[in-house]
Every structure is written in C-alpha cells, then in structure tokens.
Amino acid sequence: MAESTYREAVRSALREEMLRDPQMILLGESITGYGGSYAVTRGLVDEFGPQRVMETPIAEAGIVGFAVGAAMGGLRPVAELMTVNFALLALDQIVNSAAKFHYMFGGQWSVPMVVRTVSGFGQLGPTHSQTFEGWFASVPGLKVVMPSTPADAKGLLLSAIRDPDPVIFIEHSLLYSTRGPMPDDPAQLVPIGRAKRVREGTDVTVVAYSRMLLQALQAAETLEREDGCSCEVIDLRTLRPVDYPTVAASVRRTHRVVLCGEDWRSGGFGAALLAELQDLCFDDLDAPIARVAMPDVPLPYARNLEQALVPSSDQVVQAVRSVL
Amino acid sequence: MAESTYREAVRSALREEMLRDPQMILLGESITGYGGSYAVTRGLVDEFGPQRVMETPIAEAGIVGFAVGAAMGGLRPVAELMTVNFALLALDQIVNSAAKFHYMFGGQWSVPMVVRTVSGFGQLGPTHSQTFEGWFASVPGLKVVMPSTPADAKGLLLSAIRDPDPVIFIEHSLLYSTRGPMPDDPAQLVPIGRAKRVREGTDVTVVAYSRMLLQALQAAETLEREDGCSCEVIDLRTLRPVDYPTVAASVRRTHRVVLCGEDWRSGGFGAALLAELQDLCFDDLDAPIARVAMPDVPLPYARNLEQALVPSSDQVVQAVRSVL
C-alpha cells in the first residue's frame, strides 16, 4: 500500500483536482515562488501557472473576499491563509459573506470555496500559536474539517473542494511531515461529516482530531499497557457538522468520555462538544465528561513554558484516569 | 430612588467619567453629530469637544488599534463599535493586540481601554443580528461584561473604564429604553467578575445576562404562578471571568440549571458555561443542564421567521420544565 506524508497528501489533492477541474484556482501569500510557508504548494505554480496559482498581497480579508467572488463567478477557489491566527483578519468575510450568502439571498447561489489554513505551535509566541476551530464550528453556513492523517487530509480536501458550500480546512503544522498509508484509489473521497472509530475499546471513549488524535492513540497504548484500560478512540475529522451519532453510540457503550483539543479550555471546541454530548448522553454517563485542552493562557515563546502548557498524551492519560 | 433608562445610564457613566478623568476619550462611528446609532453619546461632543469625542472613519480594526495605541500613550479610550457584528472586523486587534500585550511583553504595560458595542436584533437580517460574546469570553487577556439593568450598565461601565485591562462591554439594543432604579451614590461601581442573584429560589437555577435576564425573570413569574416552581435567577453580568462560585453555590442547592443566551446553540457562550458547570457540579445535578439559545440559523429578516427563532421567556419556561 502506498505511503505519503501529510504535506504530500494535501499537495496531491490540490494538484489532482486542478488537473481534473480547470476552474479550480489557488491563491494565498507566498504560495508561488516560496512554495508556501509550509511548502505545501511547492511546484504548483510551475505546473499550472500564475493565473491558477496566485500570489496575493498580505491581505487576508481581501483574499477571502476575492475567493468568495471568484466562486460566485464560477471558479473553484482554494484560498490559503498562512496560519489560522491570521484568519481573524478575514473573519468578517468568512462569517458574513461566505457563510451567509446562500441563506441570506434565498438560495440563489452558493459559495463553493475552501479556506485552507494551519494551526500549530512550536515557540511561535502568543500571536502565532492560537487555534480557533471552535469559533468556526459555531457558524451556521460553514463546514469545518480538521484531518489527522494523510489519507484523510487528501480525501477530505477533495470532498471540500467539490462541495458547493464554503469549507474551512484546518491543517496542522506538526503533522505535515508525518507519514501514513494512502488508499489504492487516488481519487477516493472521505465524506465531510463522518467521524472514524480508529481504535475499538470498551472502557472509555476518547474523542480527538488533528494532532491530538496522535496523542490520544499514544495515550490509549499507555493505558492499555499500564492500566489494562481499553480506550475507544474516535477521530472526529469534521467539526461542523459533528458526527454525533458515531460519538454518542460509542459513549452509550463506554459510559465515559474524554474530549481532546488544543484550543483554550474556556469556550473552546471541547466545550461545544461537551455541551451537546451531555444533552445526548446524560443518562449514559458514569462520570463527568473530561476535557484535555490548552489552559487559558496566551501561549508564550519560551520553550519550557510552552511545553508546560501544550496538550500532550500524558494529559490524555491523566484525563482518562480521572473518569475511570 | 432615582430612575434611569439603560441608555441614559450608559451615557451618564461616560459623561461623569469624562468629567472626572481628563485623559478619557471616546471614539467611534457617527457618535458625534449623529449622537450614536442608538443615541447613547448624544450631546457629548458638544460638552467635551471633538478632541475627546472623536468621529471616526468606518474602520473598525483601525478604531480598536487606534484605541490600543491611545491607551498605551496614556489616554483612557472608550471605543464604540456600532454593533457587535462589525467587531468581527476588529477581532485581530482585540485578540492579538489588546488582549496580548500585557502578557506578551512581559507585563511592561497594560492596555486600559473599553470596547463598547451592542448586540440585538429586530429584523436586521443575517449580517446584523449576531452576537459573539462566547468568542470574546474565550480569550485570555480580555474581560467581558454584559449588563442587563441601567444600574449595572453604569456601575460596570465605570469599573470597565477604570480597569487597566481591555474590557469588551456589550450593551443590548432592545434594553436601551428600559428603565430601572439607580443607586443614590452616582459614582457607585459594580465590580467586574461578580454575578448577582436577582431572584431567590429553591427548585432550579436559571442563569442569564443582558436581555435574557428579563426573559428569565418573566419565566420565573410564570413558573411560580403556573407550576408553583421556585426559580432562582442569577444575572451573570460578567462573562469573563465568570463568577462560578456564585453560580455553583446556587446549583448545589437547586440541583437543576437552565442557561439562557441569545447566541448560537452550537459553541455559543452557553456551551462554555455548561462545560465548566458540569465539571464543577456533575454530582449535584439531578438533570442535564438545559440551554436556551439561538438555533443554528443566520437570523433571517422576515418578522415571522425571526420571531420563530429568537429566544423568549416561553422557551425559558419550557427549558425549566424540561429539567424538573
């Protein structure tokens, strides 16, 4: 079975879809000559030219607004925002333009576009280490995807590009160099809105996505080994709409839940998940729903401080133990 | 005891603090000749002049950035963003400048500023009927206040202006004309971070803020009358930091909770509250924590559709009944 890095998987999705769909364009900052700050788009401008792989000014709101218009004009734009931190500058266009038009104008047109961006950390300092998936996932009209594996990154990105609605596609800087198996069919799609049970278990349900999925799996191994605890691990993959049927079904079997994310604990996406799950599963719960999240601190630059704050598999282990 | 409208209460806080503090300035769109889109600042430019009551271009990010700088320069700026919907354009300045500087620069300076803005609805359409308090309340470095009464509006705004940290002060367009008693001491402050038990009860705790506080009190009367149910009603007043001790103490007595807000159900502030309360009170809860919130829909213009969606006291009544 073929293997690929997460980075190559994203690139191949972009490249293969551009080959398939002449209306698809890419735009973003330093995505041409530089190849993208995480080298995802490297080489694409040489293959498709500057009309289809567009170097933009440093203007996030303009980039997203432009992409919305390009989509309305019949193109399939994929806009790259260099990191999710800078997406704050484009939030109005994402929330009030992309997410609203189909509903607000009575369904006369949709906005088939993807905003590709990246969360992550690594001594980047308080302004460059944030992740706002909880905010995006709270907006009706948006679809939000955060893949954890190369195969899902490709399959979900293909689905996102072909979807007629705006999709926020959030990659993770610390996953780009991870490797994983790829399906035999290179055009295989992963449906948006479908979670994946990546590890079967009976004692507790651990829900994660993006980088935290790896932490969750590592924690599951540790717990199996050290506590003989059987963790079921679910990769959420899509944050809006959330696949509650899959998650709730698991919780009804395990009666215990741990939610893993990297955004701030107060009001992060974990809180949104927790709230819905307590509505769905209150009577099934034998313990409070536990969360692994970023403490409410602007992530500082110093390595030792950052390491003290960033969610890790150890914290997942402790969270699971707290609900057993 | 003196009475005042919510609008006059906000204005008097601004006016009296400007008289007391020569370094305080106001800035915003149409706040001078127009008097503010909700007439809050009417007359202030005549009294204090255009150097202290500044008409700005329609540039939300610039307004907040300017206010951050003015605060760093030693002024006490109160920036008005005409509605919270437009605050999306200023989120980067709020999150990455105002909220970060004190921490990020090692405590060398703070950013003593207030962003006054307004949530609300009333056939304003999808782009003008949103409220994002859950987003602001999730950001470390911000303080978030949403008063429901004239007295609190004044007392909390005075505290906000005098606070050395950035405060997001969210008023409600549908409260401006409501009247209420004012304290005898016009300079009385209401501390940020202190909730208020506005109605004592034994059967259920209803937590609300801003306009929903009125709906909650109305619902409490109905429930008393029709169900003989005794509701304790807590006015949260401050959304960051949340006064969990006061809320949790109530929940430990009533064992039932209903959270009321106007933002979207998925990932709104209610979800953040629910998540923390579940952590604090899981064993005290006899029923799932119920939420009254806006359904996940961009609030449409048509009156009948809007009325079908907007949280009301009836919904609070139903929510309370659902947990009894």
Add this chain to the structure above:
Amino acid sequence: MLPEELSPPECRRLYRQMVLIRHFEEHAAEAYAQAKVGGFLHLYIGEEAVAVGALAAARPTDPLLTHYRDHGYALARGCDPVSCMAELFGRASGLSGGHGGSMHLADRSRQFWGGHAIVGSHIPIGTGMAYAAKYQQRDDVVLEFFGDGATGNGIFHEGLNMAALWKVPVVFICENNLYGMGATLAEESPVKDMVIRAEGYTMPARQCDGMDLLSVYQTVKAACAHARAGHGPFFVECITYRFRGHSMADPELYRDKEEVRRWRALDPIPRFGQLLIAHRICTEQELTAIGEEVEAEMLEVVAAADAAPLPDPATVSDLIYANPIDPARLAAGPEAVAGPIRPAVAVAGE
C-alpha cells in the same frame, strides 16, 4: 449634446426608471411608517441618476454588486418591483425569499449579486468576480457601487489594490453623497475628492456630477470601455446627495435644512426632465403622465407585496447549506467513498 445611442425611447425609459425608484422609495417609507417594513430602511431618494445613469452605460449582463442602499440599483437593473417590495415586507416571494430584507436584495437572473450590508465587504468580492470573468475570457465588466464612507475601511484598500494588481475588469463607482451616516466628509476622510483615493493604486479615475444622469452615463460609459478593453479597473466618483436621512431612524441632527434645500434644487429627475423637453423628446405633459402612470403601478406593487405569502417557519432552517450534510445518514455508510461526488465545473448555486 445627447449621445446618439440615447434614443428618445431610451431617454424616456431612463426618465421613467428614475421616477419609478423615487416612487418606490416613497411607498417604502410609507410602508415603514405602517410597520410593514422592519429593521433598517435606507432610501435612495436624490441619488437616482447614479444607479440609472451608470447601469444604462453598462450591459445588462455585467455583474453588479452594491452596498445596502440597494433598491435603486435593483430597479434600475430591471428587477421586479413587486419582488423588491415583497422582500421589504419579509415575504416568501421577496427577491431574497424574505431572508435578506431591504439591505440584502439580490437577483442572480439579472446579474445583481447583492446588496451588502457590511460596509465595503463586497469590494474584494467584486474584484474576485471580475477575475473569474477575465479567467473565463468573458467580456463582462463588474460594477461595484459603494459610498464615500466605505473608502475609509481597509477592505476597500485590499479590494482596489488587488484589482489594480491583477488588472481585472471592474468599475468602482463611489457614490459620494457627502456623508457616511452622520459623519461629514471632512470628519471621515482626509481627502475631499474620493478620486484621490485611486492614486495610491495608480488607477485611472474620474469624477462626475451624480445629480446629472448624462454626466454619470458618459463617465461610466468611458470607464466600462476602459475595463472591457482589458486595461484594468477604473474608479468613478459621483458627487450626489441623499435627500432623506441615512435610514428611517435618522433624526438628521448633523446637517441643516438649508443644505438639504440647496441640494433638493438639483433634483436629478426634473433636471433630466427639462433636458428631455429641451430636446423635444418629451413634453411637460408626457413627463407628468409618466409620473402618474408610475404612481398607479406603485399602488399595485404595494398591494401585491402586501398580498404575498409569508415565509413558512417550517422551512426556516432550509437553505443554510446548498449541500446539507446529515451525519446520522452518513454514520451508517462507509468511511471513504469513490469520487467524484460533484461535477468538476462549478456552476455556483447549482
């Protein structure tokens, strides 16, 4: 003096359009007073020559985006007045199905891509639409209307900057009515003439008299020719004035009646009317007849809008997505599927 393509029938049509807008707005104001219209209502009265003159200078197939003061453009583009009024009344048959309201009219069938209520937000969107036209080698020119107030917002800068950078076929039309809500030009802008804004992008720009339909027509005509010829964006400033307040809620404390009176004397409708008389295209009587005819039509429009059905609350959650996803249905299915799910060539909204 009249461009020859403006034939007498065409001139009468344009005059009638301005009158239609004027009467539509007056009836909208009346309906607002009767609480048939809610929320914010921004009237176009006084600025009719801009929408009518500019859209006459463009092709009916040229994509159009405007700010929230959008009734005039919709009508000048030929949108059904009943559907426009029904949207203001919040009816299912409204131009936007009752979801958008006065600030969010749109009619895709007429390439009217919306009234936009976040000031300036549509500017980069129009730039993107113009890029799509260029990319697909359509010879469309995108028309973008916005107010003087929008020029202070960063999104204006980003949208114009990209348009100049990529030389897309767009005409930016700034309706300078001297006020941004309650802010005077002097309060909101360091430059009195909005055309100066274009210099920062070395974008060609021209100012015209927004109270004179011919002036607007000829300026926008030249601008469209420039853009359609592939020379990139063009910036047009129309000096105009709104006779009414910013919205129905506006007490107009920031300007004096005398100023309003002076501008009302420049009313674009009688002004164009006099021109038609001078050119023997119409008689005074014919102009009066047009006014009466339009008024009669408007009474029917209001009655029809009033009779239109309300949206069904049961459908309130429809249309949030073009492709709604139901995880419950998916949860049963496979975790990955063979593509392609959708067609490669996107036709927006289909």
Add this chain to the structure above:
Amino acid sequence: MLPEELSPPECRRLYRQMVLIRHFEEHAAEAYAQAKVGGFLHLYIGEEAVAVGALAAARPTDPLLTHYRDHGYALARGCDPVSCMAELFGRASGLSGGHGGSMHLADRSRQFWGGHAIVGSHIPIGTGMAYAAKYQQRDDVVLEFFGDGATGNGIFHEGLNMAALWKVPVVFICENNLYGMGATLAEESPVKDMVIRAEGYTMPARQCDGMDLLSVYQTVKAACAHARAGHGPFFVECITYRFRGHSMADPELYRDKEEVRRWRALDPIPRFGQLLIAHRICTEQELTAIGEEVEAEMLEVVAAADAAPLPDPATVSDLIYANPIDPARLAAGPEAVAGPIRPAVAVAGE
C-alpha cells in the same frame, strides 16, 4: 556633506551600532542552528542603515513601533543586547520576560513599544500613540517601521488614513526590501514605489536609499521635523534589501544568488565605513578594531544569555491581566462598591 550635528564620535557610534546589529544577528543565526533559539527568526542583516540612520535622526524619547524583524531597532534604540539575546533564548531576563520571543521584543523604558508579528497591526496603534502625544501636548513624534508587504493590508490603509485625517505626529517608515516573504514587489503590489501609497491620503512622502545611512538619516530628520512642527504625518520609503532569507526556514527559491550578490556589494556597513575614512573620522584600522571589539562583546552577550535563568513555569499564568480578578474572592463581597477603584489619570501599565 556630513550634517554638522553628526560629530566624529557620533559617526563612530552609528558605525558601531550597525556592526553591533550585524554581529548580533550572525550570533542569533548560529544560536538558532544550535536550537538555542526556536520558532521564527527574522534577521535584519543588510538593513542596518535603516534602523540606525532613522533612530539617530529621531529623539531617544520618540515612541517606536516596528514589525517582527525587530532586533535591529531594539539595538539601535540602545536596548541591552544581553536582554535581547536572552529573549531569543526564551529566558526570564529576556526583554519581554521570555513571553514574546524574537518577533515581540519591547522595552518601554526606551519607548520601544514592540515588535509586532501580525503584519501591519501596529500601524493604527502608532497612530493612536501619536494622537495621545498630541492630546497631551508632548512634542514626541511616533516612529513606525514596517515592510513593503504590509502596505497591501487594510490595516495599513486605516492607520494612515486616520493619521492623515487627524494630523498626528507620526513618521511612517516603509522598509522596502523588495520582498514580502516570498512575494516579489511586482507580485504583491500594483505600485513599485511605496511612496505612491501616500498619495491616496495626500500625505507628504519621500524615498531614500536604505543602504546609505546618511540618506536615511537626512530623510527621517526632515520627516520628524515636519511631524514635530505639527504638520501631521510623513511617509518615508527606504529602499533596502535583506541579505538573508525571510526567516531561518526560508530556502530562498524565489530569488537568484546573482541578485543577492549585487545587493551585498551595497552593504551599508563598509559603505558608511568608507565615508568615515574619506572624512578622516576613522582609519581602516579603527574600523577593524570596532569590529573586533563588537565581536568580543557579542561572545559575552551570548554567554550571558545562555547563563540566564529560564522562566518559572509556576508563573506562566501571571501577567495575563494587569488587574487579575478572582470571582471566588469577590463572591463574598458586596454586589456594588463605592468608587473610585483606580486613579483617574491612567498611566499605562501601572
């Protein structure tokens, strides 16, 4: 030819500052290679004449804000090199306590209000600081440095627009190094000369040679005089070049070695050095001696930074607020209290 206020000792000081920055950056790069510095590291090598020349032309009390490529400004402002390096090493004694890192240096005691890492975000902030200076009738001039890439962002427009509107004492200094990360000037901007940007605000602007300390000095001198005299903002463009990549992670695929070589030939340090020799202010030997002296100092700087203590993780949540609020403590207290809690006259950060 040398302005007389640039006395021989002052000239030597400026030369030494450029050398100090150069060596600091080279050691920072080395420390990055040794993983003593993490995250993003943006070097100032090649652009030394801009920070040194500009800050020499201003007063040490003039508030200063820069973008994230900020080491050069900090050192030119006289910040302690050990504290600067310690910040890069993430130490408690770092200029920002280890919280900010390379992109977020600040030293309030020297009126250095930060390196800012969100491109352009500091522009309206500087405008606000300049307004405060004007309001308080201080004769400070705020200096704002940013790159060519920042000019495409809306926040640049909003900040300059407000500065021009309110005539505040600020000098905008655009460091045009021909690239915004990997974007060439032609890719990111419709205008080659950033001074053209200023025309949209009718803001006076002047371009200078950023590789020539004197050219920068004299241009910024004039700009500051203009702003300090109350004539409002001034825009300066310095044409310069970064000899290294955008950051340490940059493979520099977007520019060719030949171009870099051509610019390296214009190195501002030997260029100013030759001038000093020509004016008999220094001998070749003295310049060499300065280089050796600075290198010796740098070895001590690195050693001292290396020896500096790490921040205490127990304090990681401190400093999020200047006035932390503990609801648990409050919950006991009254629901309202008598004011005033804090002093009326705000002294930021106290």
